[in-house]
Amino acid sequence: MxxxxxxxxxxxxxxxxxxxxxxxxxxxxxxxxxxxxxxxxxxxxxxxxxxxxxxxxPNRKLTIDDKLIIAPADGKVVVIEETFDEEYFKTKRLQVSIFMSPANVHVNRNPVSGEVRYSQYHKGKYLVAWNPKSSTENERHSVVIKKDDTEILVKQIAGALAKRIVNYLQAGQKVEQTNEFGFIKFGSRVDLLLPVGTKVNVELDQVVKGGVTVIATL
The missing domain is CATH 1.10.287 (Helix Hairpins)
Structure with a gap:
């Protein structure tokens, strides 16, 4: 460690x-x-x-596979549902959300390898991270990574305790799966926005490990 x-x-x-x-x-x-x-x-x-x-x-064996989408954070899966993305895609996406308690590891990792097409910080509120409105109203940083013909949006969301989001990615940057892309201090949430129809490999309330657990299959 x-x-x-x-x-x-x-x-x-x-x-x-x-x-x-x-x-x-x-x-x-x-x-x-x-x-x-x-x-x-x-x-x-x-x-x-x-x-x-x-x-x-922590020291852990990371999961690297071009056909898989890997958990970007430690925590518990609190949302698996279709939603309309108004920020980037302007269409329906499949949302998978991971809630991180203060006791979780708070390193954030790239779910796939690819090119960063979008990286944007948004000021906002500090609602509790499990509030559905936190995805669009809280302080957050959104990143879109393009893997072949698939684009995946990863959104770091501040919670009631999280007052600082750190993100290291810039548009045009090449990234590798499971490499670190950011950190959120003191309780937070990470959303994944995937193409509708993506095969999800996790269930609600499942505990996942960043860089290890398979979230979905490309």
Whole structure:
């Protein structure tokens, strides 16, 4: 396991707060209420370790196959339905949405190899990520990757806790399947918009792993 570069600053700030709070706590409480000082230490240590785990990149065997669409994120499948895409395709698409809780790995990976045809950031609200309106009203970043004659839209969506979406892709860029394309901090959602009729290999409420689980077949 390694730590994602997006976490370096947050972890460093967390370490400073952890040290400062506990130095003050033990200085003032160790003589009269040592149990409270140790309680504060335990709570702050748990929060600090959780912060580190949030930015983890676990070692895993990635799935690479040109005929498959691979999960772009860890989480739970919360939507599988046809929807009308007003942003790019202007037609019906098959939407598969993955909800990421704060406990999930938050690295986002390319579902297919191909060329980036579209990359656009949109300001928006911070509705809870499982709200259906979050796909079109929340802060989000949409990317379209063209694989042969098929275009797939991947949408990073901020949630009530997620306040920063990071996306590394630009139009015209060549990308490889399962390579990292972005990161969302503190709870979020990723939508895949696929051609109608695409064979989906996952079910609602299924837990998936980014870069590993097969979402659909091209």
């Amino acid at each position: 390694t730590i994602h570069r997006e976490g370096y600053k947050s972890i460093a700030i967390g370490a400073l707060f952890f040290g400062f709070i506990n130095i003050i706590s033990f200085y003032f409480l160790s003589a009269s209420m040592v149990w409270l000082a140790w309680t504060i230490f335990a709570v702050t240590l748990f929060v600090f370790l959780f912060l580190i785990s949030f930015f983890r990149i």
